[in-house]
Amino acid sequence: MTLTGMMLIGVESHRGRNGEIRAIDPSTGAALDPAFGGGGAAEVDRACQLAWDAFDRFRETAPEDRAVFLEAVARNILDLGDELIVRAVAESGLPRARLEGERGRTVGQLRLFAAVVREGSWIGARIDPALPERAPLPRPDLRQRRIPLGPVAVFGASNFPLAFSVAGGDTASAFAAGCPVVVKAHSAHPGTSELVGRAVQAAVAECGLPEGVFSLIFGAGTSVGTALVADPRIKAVGFTGSRRGGVALMEVAAKRPEPIPVYAEMSSINPAFLLPAALAARAEALGRGFVASLTLGAGQFCTNPGILLAVDGPDLDRFVAAAVEALGGSAAPTMLTPGIHAAFDAGVAALADNALVATLARGLDGDGPNQCRAALFATTADAFLDDPSLREEVFGSASLLIRCPDLESLRAVAERLDGQLTATLQMDAADAGAAAALLPTLERKAGRILANGWPTGVEVCHAMVHGGPFPATSDSRTTSVGTAAIERFLRPVCYQDIPAGLLPESLRDGNPLGLWRRVDGALGRH
């Protein structure tokens, strides 16, 4: 498919006139063709109007029809074949195998949400039949279901050009809920975005859905994203990116005459606790495992293990020696964009220049542009508690070890951490007491707590929580990965004494959709 550099507004392809966006191949620094025209207020207005016009029809599509649509999107993405992977490699610097895996995850997510839509429990049907004879007051007939919020603005993420981008988890979960989607493409991968966007656009047409179910807009600065979030027809936002960008969009959403929810996944340093018995038993293996997780994908995961906490002593020294050796031999992969590379270098330089921080190891230097030279630093618990700058995320393969005098101080540091996507316990049976003492703190701080693994690698499943208190996300009540992500885009409506003919199918007597429903308090397929 020839890339056109055009935005997709409903069924139309539309050339933007607000400046040009060109992808950069970060491995060479070369600008890639074609130039993509940036959008403006007119395109945002048109896409939002189409999305609004599509909403009432799309939200009442039968579950089977919506599932078929999600599956069509998945199939069309696969049908793009190698062209998609080649373009994504060129625009992101990520290796082919990683992008092939990410495509599999993207398609798998869409299909999983198709299964969720068919299964139907997301509708949350509840029925409390009327009790006309109840004394002293009769009870009316009350029926509840959940409906989608409305059109959703989705911001593609730079670090997952497929799985967190145009047809990524935010879009899949919004479609599953019945929300039209307007995507603001990430300017780092406009070609990948156009290809996937065309796959979605084609699926909308194939399934006979209203054109406004999907639009894709480009924009180099912040104005397109700001206008989108401010638009009164947009009712929720999905975002993965920087804390600054996420907070800016939260403010735009909060200042609207009608504020809307923003589900922003932003910044997390993902503490890993190396507990004493685990260190004593396998310090060297832990050191190597940690470096493998830290350097995976040039550390460009929001789940990257950015700080380590352990009680100081000879076992920790063994861990450090193994980690230093592994990290010292680690190659320098290409980072996603020149901007992300510059931010990484600045973050590493700030740590290296901090008088309270020691540099333990640096990875191998690269010989091309935008390469990530991994870094491991160490500091003390007191220094970490005194200097808030040490709690900031350095996006890329950089991590800070906090040497604590004892378990009590390790807990005190944990207590001062900001909200996190993950918290990791490296523990053996003899660490159970220390782990139990940490757990209440970790539950308050993190969305996912894991033992004896590393936080990179997020399973897409029903029980996953990829979320957490601020600044990990803007709303700790939800997840952006896994089937529970659909909850973000739904709200309950109660129907009181509404005549049977006007009730939605999901709430009708006889359960025509065969849903699990809570009837008079009892859950069943009735």
Ligand SMILES: NC(=O)C1=CN([C@@H]2O[C@H](COP(=O)(O)OP(=O)(O)OC[C@H]3O[C@@H](n4cnc5c(N)ncnc54)[C@H](O)[C@@H]3O)[C@@H](O)[C@H]2O)C=CC1
């Ligand atoms: N924690 C995480 O998962 C991630 C964190 N990052 C961090 O973000 C930095 C920059 O990377 P990007 O991916 O470009 O993220 P970004 O937050 O700068 O941009 C993401 C998207 O939001 C839009 N945007 C940003 N600020 C905005 C504003 N004020 N108003 C309206 N729209 C706005 C951008 O145009 C882009 O489409 C990285 O160096 C890294 O520190 C990046 C990717 C993932």
Ligand SMILES: O=C(O)CCC(=O)C(=O)O
């Ligand atoms: O590792 C994953 O699957 C998710 C990571 C993520 O959300 C991110 O890096 O932005």
